[in-house]
Amino acid sequence: MDKHGHIMKHNFMESIWNNIPDGIVVIDLDENILDVNPGFEALHGWKREELIGRPCCFTPVHLLEERRLMIEKAKHGESLQCQETFKLRKDGTMVYVSLTLTALRDENGNIIGVVGIERDISDRIKMEASLFEAESLYSHLADSALAGVFVGQGNRILYANPYLAALYGYTNEEMLQVDLKKLMLPGELEVVTRDAQVTLMDQKQIYFHFNITGVKKDGSPVHLEGNSCLISFQGKPALLGTVQDITIKKEKERSLRDSANMYQRIIKFLPEPIVLIDNGEIVYANKLAVKLIGAADDSEMVGRPILDYVDPAYSDDLMDVLNKVIHTDDPTNFIENKLLCNDGQTIDVEMSSIRIHNYRGKMVILTVIRDLTDRKRSEEMLVRSEKLSVIGQLAAGVAHEIRNPLTALKGFTQLLKSKAEGNSFYYDIMTNELDRINFIVNEFMTLAKPHFSKFSTRRLDHILHAVISILETQAILMNVSIRTEFENCIPSIYCDENQLKQVFINIIKNAIEAMPLGGQITITAAMEPDHERMRLTIRDEGMGIPDEIIRQIGQPFITTKEKGTGLGLMISSRIIEQHQGLMNISSVPGEGTTIEIILPLNTEEQ
Numbered sequence: 001m002d003k004h005g006h007i008m009k010h011n012f013m014e015s016i017w018n019n020i021p022d023g024i025v026v027i028d029l030d031e032n033i034l035d036v037n038p039g040f041e042a043l044h045g046w047k048r049e050e051l052i053g054r055p056c057c058f059t060p061v062h063l064l065e066e067r068r069l070m071i072e073k074a075k076h077g078e079s080l081q082c083q084e085t086f087k088l089r090k091d092g093t094m095v096y097v098s099l100t101l102t103a104l105r106d107e108n109g110n111i112i113g114v115v116g117i118e119r120d121i122s123d124r125i126k127m128e129a130s131l132f133e134a135e136s137l138y139s140h141l142a143d144s145a146l147a148g149v150f151v152g153q154g155n156r157i158l159y160a161n162p163y164l165a166a167l168y169g170y171t172n173e174e175m176l177q178v179d180l181k182k183l184m185l186p187g188e189l190e191v192v193t194r195d196a197q198v199t200l201m202d203q204k205q206i207y208f209h210f211n212i213t214g215v216k217k218d219g220s221p222v223h224l225e226g227n228s229c230l231i232s233f234q235g236k237p238a239l240l241g242t243v244q245d246i247t248i249k250k251e252k253e254r255s256l257r258d259s260a261n262m263y264q265r266i267i268k269f270l271p272e273p274i275v276l277i278d279n280g281e282i283v284y285a286n287k288l289a290v291k292l293i294g295a296a297d298d299s300e301m302v303g304r305p306i307l308d309y310v311d312p313a314y315s316d317d318l319m320d321v322l323n324k325v326i327h328t329d330d331p332t333n334f335i336e337n338k339l340l341c342n343d344g345q346t347i348d349v350e351m352s353s354i355r356i357h358n359y360r361g362k363m364v365i366l367t368v369i370r371d372l373t374d375r376k377r378s379e380e381m382l383v384r385s386e387k388l389s390v391i392g393q394l395a396a397g398v399a400h401e402i403r404n405p406l407t408a409l410k411g412f413t414q415l416l417k418s419k420a421e422g423n424s425f426y427y428d429i430m431t432n433e434l435d436r437i438n439f440i441v442n443e444f445m446t447l448a449k450p451h452f453s454k455f456s457t458r459r460l461d462h463i464l465h466a467v468i469s470i471l472e473t474q475a476i477l478m479n480v481s482i483r484t485e486f487e488n489c490i491p492s493i494y495c496d497e498n499q500l501k502q503v504f505i506n507i508i509k510n511a512i513e514a515m516p517l518g519g520q521i522t523i524t525a526a527m528e529p530d531h532e533r534m535r536l537t538i539r540d541e542g543m544g545i546p547d548e549i550i551r552q553i554g555q556p557f558i559t560t561k562e563k564g565t566g567l568g569l570m571i572s573s574r575i576i577e578q579h580q581g582l583m584n585i586s587s588v589p590g591e592g593t594t595i596e597i598i599l600p601l602n603t604e605e606q
């Protein structure tokens, strides 16, 4: 220690020796350690006591030759600055240092040893390495990203990755030349810049989101969506961001939206009751479904379990079906079910279900409901009208059978009258009554017999009187009187007589049936002012037709009568149509009904 006591003389030097973070080692010419500072102790992990007097050996084997050369040079007075190399620690690990070697001289200038100063640069190296890595990582990311990446400042693009350039149809170099304004629709840059300022500066958000319509090199538009953040580039603020081409996404969205809209419209206007079910809960009910259930509107049904509207006897089956259909794209067959309506009634229905992939973003089940009530009723009615037509045919046969004995009866009555004295009055009555029976039977036959339409000119009053005489008996039984008011001139019309008779029978029968306690039927006929048509009205004083029936009149099987067919008015209006006429029904419930028929005379057509 005495050898280098002079180094330590100054407090100043001592302070540096003790506090400098660099490691300092002093060796003699034999390369034995004379001293190390605390920095060296910290750097290598040895204690000073362990090192002094020992040979200096902190070099990994593979660098020994390099070290030898360096020390030789130092011993010859050549100083070595900032040589980067590895040194060994006590624990065997290596530390990367920047090494400076200088010769140690005595007062006379003779070299007596070497001083080594080591600065730990492993952190710096690590940082440099990671910087390099990060940089290459980022540039790699940006270059290979499947999104546009840019740095923009002022009106220029400072950096654009190849993807962005390709998106715009420019080369990378061109991209850096082009004015930012030209990269989007006019006015958009100003809007985006203002938005960026507001979000980044005022609201202090880190990112700012934008949507622009980019303008490609060839002038075609491209929908872009992106994020951007504020960075400092070369001391000035710049925007770093990414953009994505969303043209396809937009188109997809639009076509999805379009098709969703279309489906919703289709569902809305489908002429069948339809409900959409999500997890057993009704999420949509169209108008007809609302009507079928008898709900006030759809909001009453939406949100409720479908089972609220299903007869409990059918609910398990329905749930099975719904649970199955949600896992397949196939629709179910129409399956019979019973629904509970709001008025407490149950109705027979058939239901078919299919899953729908995207109803407001959800997978739901669409169920079509078919109301079987009407069908069941019309099946019943068909059977009934079939029965009626069979009875009609039978009646025609029976009528035929009656006519022969009638002819005999009439002949013998006349014979008896000619032979008997007095009482001829009674024979006249009998003959008249027999004539009436004959007339009615004949009418019956012609009406019941199927026939092709046969047009001819007929007098309307004859037709009406024939009908009245058929219905008279029934009218008298019901205490109904039939009054006819014909204007002076009695029109003849070109018509199918039997068909018109059928019309009047239907209408007058309805009128009689409407007055169970009796009353009057008034039939009037008059020329229209144009003298080309005539107007016939048949008015009763009955109970009238309820509004809901009047609206449906003309449809088959609409009847309020237990034994009704609901066919009479439908057939009548068809017949009048065939005569190019009009039939109009007006009714005041409780006061009576008026049927008005307008028929063209059609005399020319004869």
Ligand code: ADP
Residues within 6 Å of the ligand: 506, 510, 511, 514, 540, 542, 543, 544, 545, 546, 549, 558, 559, 560, 561, 563, 564, 565, 566, 567, 568, 569, 570, 593
């Ligand atoms: P049906 O007489 O077999 O019921 P219609 O077609 O002749 O069939 O009549 C249909 C329905 O119209 C009747 O059930 C009845 O409710 C109503 N209706 C028809 N005419 C009258 C009337 N003159 N007065 C009251 N209701 C009537």
Ligand code: MG
Residues within 6 Å of the ligand: 506, 509, 510, 568, 569
């Ligand atoms: Mg009728």
